Amino acid sequence: MEQISTLEAEALAAIRSAKNTADLREVELKYLGKNGLISGLMRGIGALPNEEKPIFGAKVNECRARVEGELGARNHELRQAELLRQFEAERIDITLPSRSARVGKEHILQQTTNKIKRVLGSMGFVYMESPELEDFKYNFDALNYPPDHPAMDEQDTFYVEDRKVLRTQCTALQGRVFESTKPPLRVFTVGRTFRNEAVDRTHSHTFHQVDCFMIDRGINMAHLKGTLGVFAREMFGPEVTVRFRPDFFPFVEPGVDYAISTPKLFGGKWVELGGAGLIHPNILESYGIDPEEFSGFAFGLGVERIPMMAYGVDDLRLFLENDLRFLSQFA
Ligand code: FA5
Numbered sequence: 649m650e651q652i653s654t655l656e657a658e659a660l661a662a663i664r665s666a667k668n669t670a671d672l673r674e675v676e677l678k679y680l681g682k683n684g685l686i687s688g689l690m691r692g693i694g695a696l697p698n699e700e701k702p703i704f705g706a707k708v709n710e711c712r713a714r715v716e717g718e719l720g721a722r723n724h725e726l727r728q729a730e731l732l733r734q735f736e737a738e739r740i741d742i743t744l745p746s747r748s749a750r751v752g753k754e755h756i757l758q759q760t761t762n763k764i765k766r767v768l769g770s771m772g773f774v775y776m777e778s779p780e781l782e783d784f785k786y787n788f789d790a791l792n793y794p795p796d797h798p799a800m801d802e803q804d805t806f807y808v809e810d811r812k813v814l815r816t817q818c819t820a821l822q823g824r825v826f827e828s829t830k831p832p833l834r835v836f837t838v839g840r841t842f843r844n845e846a847v848d849r850t851h852s853h854t855f856h857q858v859d860c861f862m863i864d865r866g867i868n869m870a871h872l873k874g875t876l877g878v879f880a881r882e883m884f885g886p887e888v889t890v891r892f893r894p895d896f897f898p899f900v901e902p903g904v905d906y907a908i909s910t911p912k913l914f915g916g917k918w919v920e921l922g923g924a925g926l927i928h929p930n931i932l933e934s935y936g937i938d939p940e941e942f943s944g945f946a947f948g949l950g951v952e953r954i955p956m957m958a959y960g961v962d963d964l965r966l967f968l969e970n971d972l973r974f975l976s977q978f979a
Contacts, residue, residue: 655711755975804816804844805844806844815841819859822899833864834861864944868943900927902925906922
């Protein structure tokens with residue numbers, strides 16, 4: 649009997665001095681486990697006289713119940729304290745400034761394309777598209793190229809297979825439209841073009857062009873100059889000046905190059921945006937359009953040159969390199 653109360657006192661003291669739930673589990677094993685000290689008391693019961701057995705058994709069970717009760721209470725206490733410490737350690741400081749999420753913006757070339765679409769759309773031109781992998785026929789033959797024209801040379805053109813090329817100019821849309829649409833018509837496109845060229849600050853193997861043309865009765869150079877004058881002012885503001893100089897393209901007659909200058913950028917120097925002219929009568933005739941009745945103009949411009957001129961960017965490769973430090977400036 650004495651042994652029972654000594655063990656109980658020992659167990660209760662151990663429970664009180666346990667510092668955490670891990671300590672407590674050890675105490676539980678030591679006294680109440682299958683081979684624990686209190687469980688061990690019962691094994692001695694066989695050696696007792698019969699009349700003492702029930703009394704001893706009852707005492708051991710009472711002792712066990714008290715120790716279990718204390719253990720449960722202390723475990724609850726320690727567990728609560730541990731949880732509090734854990735919550736404290738994992739506390740989130742909601743007052744810390746957050747990392748801001750990057751919000752996507754339209755690429756500057758997309759912004760430029762959208763603006764071109766608004767400007768030309770407002771002048772009555774209809775937006776159309778044609779394939780980047782183009783038939784040789786539409787990229788060259790339909791545009792009045794003589795068979796030996798140097799632009800068709802492998803130097804400039806990516807030949808994909810026998811009669812297919814990566815289009816070198818968006819003017820390739822013309823033949824597709826003239827085949828299926830009778831004048832009067834006003835059409836434009838904006839798209840990717842490809843040339844096998846040495847890459848430098850103003851030339852890339854992959855770039856974009858806007859190509860625009862109209863056919864109607866009595867169209868002349870004044871309509872072309874008026875349209876490109878409005879286009880320049882809409883794209884660059886009222887201070888821009890435009891210049892036309894004679895140039896040769898097989899698909900126009902007369903042909904011009906089209907340059908702009910703004911007082912604030914590139915020291916007011918002229919920058920060529922593209923070519924233009926009146927659609928060659930040979931082309932009209934080949935599509936059954938009477939050049940005595942109808943005439944038209946066409947122009948094709950480099951899209952990259954537009955933000956270069958608008959923002960003073962001196963290297964067009966920057967537009968195609970996807971460096972966010974550069975691109976995020978064009979909000
Ligand atoms: C043409 O491509 C003609 N199709 C334009 C045209 C259309 C003339 C209709 C008459 C009537 P050109 O090869 O000059 O012309 O190119 C036009 C513009 O595209 C150039 O002025 C330039 O702004 C741009 N460009 C040409 N090559 C490149 C290149 N490698 N990288 C970036 N931009 C280029």
